[in-house]
Amino acid sequence: MTATSPTPETSATPPAPAPASAAALHAPVIEWFDTHARDLPWRRPEAGAWGVMVSEFMLQQTPVSRVLPVYEAWLARWPRPADLAKEPPGEAVRAWGRLGYPRRALRLHGAAQAITERYGGDVPSEHAQLISLPGIGEYTAAAVASFAYGQRHAVLDTNVRRVFARAVTGVQFPPNATTAAERKLARSLLPPDEPTAARWAAASMELGALVCTAKGEECVRCPIADRCAWRLAGKPAHDGPARRGQTYAGTDRQVRGKLLAVLREALTPVPQEALDAVWDEPVQRARALDGLVADGLVEPMENGVYRLPLS
DNA sequence: TACTCGTGGAG
DNA sequence: TCTCCAAGAGT
Incomplete structure (x- = not known):
């Protein structure tokens, strides 16, 4: 059924008058x-709204190929929001592995808690409710509402x-x-x-x-x-402002990544010396660690010992 | 608005 | 080797 008629009928008012094309x-x-x-696991019916939501968090700025194994393990361990909500946030950070941007793990954990407390453990279907959850912005709210609930959103x-x-x-x-x-x-x-x-x-x-x-x-x-x-139009070249590249080597992000990698892989709290070993510049190293603590990704204990957050 | 926030595969 | 970049959110 190829729609070849570009002009809408003269009936009432459609939701939005579309351009002719x-x-x-x-x-x-x-x-x-x-x-x-592609046959992706979060597109299968059994994924449910929680599966769709988890996939959207993981896919933010991250390629599908890297998300796939972490997604499967995540859903197997925490099949419902309440299952994740009752775990310490540090467990979410650990399970996040090397996906990058680990604050997403923290926000997903926080969203699971909010869903459990406010919505009885079911991922809400309304855009306004979704966007009120941590880690869910304009795009993700629309994506979950559309992919999981079949709604009409841009x-x-x-x-x-x-x-x-x-x-x-x-x-x-x-x-x-x-x-x-x-x-x-x-x-x-x-x-x-x-x-x-x-x-x-x-x-x-x-x-x-x-x-x-x-x-x-x-x-x-x-x-x-x-x-x-x-x-x-003959594929005219891009003329606008150059899209700024994302330098990474030597940035705080790289240091944060190295610090958190140590904590992710440690089964017991980590002494300061083990963290000091990952970066030789002390000022930047301290700034990065402070940032991780401020973000709630790292929990300082006594005597300069650190661990992933228990709360 | 512009900037920060990880990671690793591809060309 | 080096650059680019992959389903954004929060501030």
């Missing part, structure tokens, strides 16, 4: 998704932003930070009905992840290449 994008992208979507992640930038706006890359114009565009492109909107969200994201990537687009595999604004 909007409806023409839905069918090909969703049909492509039907045959090319799910605007980096993949979708790139697809829209190219296919609709006609530029190679989206702006550095999400703009109001992008949100408005995403809303205007949403299919009117709920199930199609949810499908569209997953499909447009998958297209950006597999075909229309940051490294290089593969237009020969793209279901909407024939109507892509950027491609039709």
Whole structure:
């Protein structure tokens, strides 16, 4: 059922009047998704809302391939929010392993506690309730509501932003930070009905992840290449401000990572000397450790001994 | 708004 | 080797 009629009927008021080209994008992208979507564990029905939510936390700034094994172990150990909530936060940090950005583990633990206390242990379905949880922002709230509950939301992640930038706006890359114009565009492109909107969200994201990537687009595999604004314009090069690279070597982040790695792998509290061994510059080392303590990722004990947080 | 916050695989 | 970057959130 290819929707070739770009103009809406003269009936009542649809949720959002889409641009003439909007409806023409839905069918090909969703049909492509039907045959090319990856079989990911959090997309299976048995994952449930908790599985979807855990996956979204882990996938923030982290590739699928690295998330997969940690996700499986996490869900096996904590199949429900209440199972995680009753554990010390340090156990979440430890199980997080080397996924990176360990504050996400702390926030996921805090979200599980809030879900257990405020929502009887069930992941809430309302966007406003989701976004009130620690670690859940605009994107993740929309993603959980859409993927787990089939609701109609603009799910605007980096993949979708790139697809829209190219296919609709006609530029190679989206702006550095999400703009109001992008949100408005995403809303205007949403299919009117709920199930199609949810499908569209997953499909447009998958297209950006597999075909229309940051490294290089593969237009020969793209279901909407024939109507892509950027491609039709001759693929003009990105002109805006250079997207600043993320230097890492020598930063506090690197030191924090080394310190926390020691604590993750230790079965007993760690003496100061063991932490001092990971970085030779004392001022930066102390600043990094203070930061970890301030974030609640590390708990100082007496006599300069440290451990992952018990509370 | 711009910056911080980990990690490791790919080209 | 070095650069880029992978489903963001919080401040």
